[in-house]
Amino acid sequence: MNKKVILILADGMRPDSMEHLPYVQKLMGESAYTMRAQTVFPSATLPCHMSLFLGVPPERHGTTTNLYMPPVRPIDGICEQLNNAKKTIAVFYDWEQLRDLWRPGKIAFSMFSRGNYEISDAKHTGYAINYIAEEAPDFVFLYLGFPDGAGHSFGWMGEEYMESVRATWENIERVVEKYRDEYTFIITADHGGHNRIHGMDMPEDMTIPLILLGPDFAPGEIERDVNIMDITPTIARLTGVDESPEWEGNALI
Numbered sequence: 001m002n003k004k005v006i007l008i009l010a011d012g013m014r015p016d017s018m019e020h021l022p023y024v025q026k027l028m029g030e031s032a033y034t035m036r037a038q039t040v041f042p043s044a045t046l047p048c049h050m051s052l053f054l055g056v057p058p059e060r061h062g063t064t065t066n067l068y069m070p071p072v073r074p075i076d077g078i079c080e081q082l083n084n085a086k087k088t089i090a091v092f093y094d095w096e097q098l099r100d101l102w103r104p105g106k107i108a109f110s111m112f113s114r115g116n117y118e119i120s121d122a123k124h125t126g127y128a129i130n131y132i133a134e135e136a137p138d139f140v141f142l143y144l145g146f147p148d149g150a151g152h153s154f155g156w157m158g159e160e161y162m163e164s165v166r167a168t169w170e171n172i173e174r175v176v177e178k179y180r181d182e183y184t185f186i187i188t189a190d191h192g193g194h195n196r197i198h199g200m201d202m203p204e205d206m207t208i209p210l211i212l213l214g215p216d217f218a219p220g221e222i223e224r225d226v227n228i229m230d231i232t233p234t235i236a237r238l239t240g241v242d243e244s245p246e247w248e249g250n251a252l253i
Contacts, residue, residue, distance in 0.1 A: 033220075038206055090109040
């Protein structure tokens with residue numbers, strides 16, 4: 001395969017916070033999906049992202065908090081494998097710690113700006129849409145942090161949190177409807193949350209959504225168990241790059 005892929009990750013977005021949204025229901029009807037995928041423990045933002053991008057659990061990559069710890073034995077993640085295959089990568093994010101998901105020199109374009117998540121998510125979505133139109137990169141990572149910020153400030157599943165999820169899906173819809181004919185989409189979260197925290201080994205924190213939209217995915221619910229580490233080999237398979245023998249996930253295609 002030689003597909004182009006857009007990965008959209010909404011930080012802290014619980015599956016049960018989004019299922020009532022009409023656009024989500026429409027997209028699920030056109031996609032392969034599961035609302036019971038599992039993240040890694042500890043279910044904290046940076047460890048979960050590291051496991052997604054490197055394809056290994058925290059006990060292997062060594063980052064178990066939101067403080068990055070370089071792996072004792074370097075692991076080639078999805079960005080390294082894409083770069084080795086001469087694929088172009090663009091990333092858009094507003095949480096600075098994510099800079100360590102890829103090694104220096106592997107990204108064609110990176111946009112980071114700090115600020116209010118609601119504002120910066122909308123801004124980064126707009127920049128991503130424009131950049132894709134101009135450069136057509138092979139892989140795009142768009143990080144949306146508003147749900148996690150609202151969860152910590154007001155509590156998961158409260159009114160403010162639910163509004164953040166609705167706003168997040170407005171941004172997701174903007175990208176999907178612009179590029180669904182040109183890109184395969186992977187839409188997910190890193191973890192859930194409860195009360196005003198996350199990081200525990202409990203369903204509210206560990207369960208994440210996963211939506212796969214593209215011609216290689218038959219619409220319908222994914223019956224097999226799915227883990228966040230399955231995303232990296234899936235991207236590799238779609239883009240036609242080598243899967244690293246280090247990875248512990250399984251491609252969903």
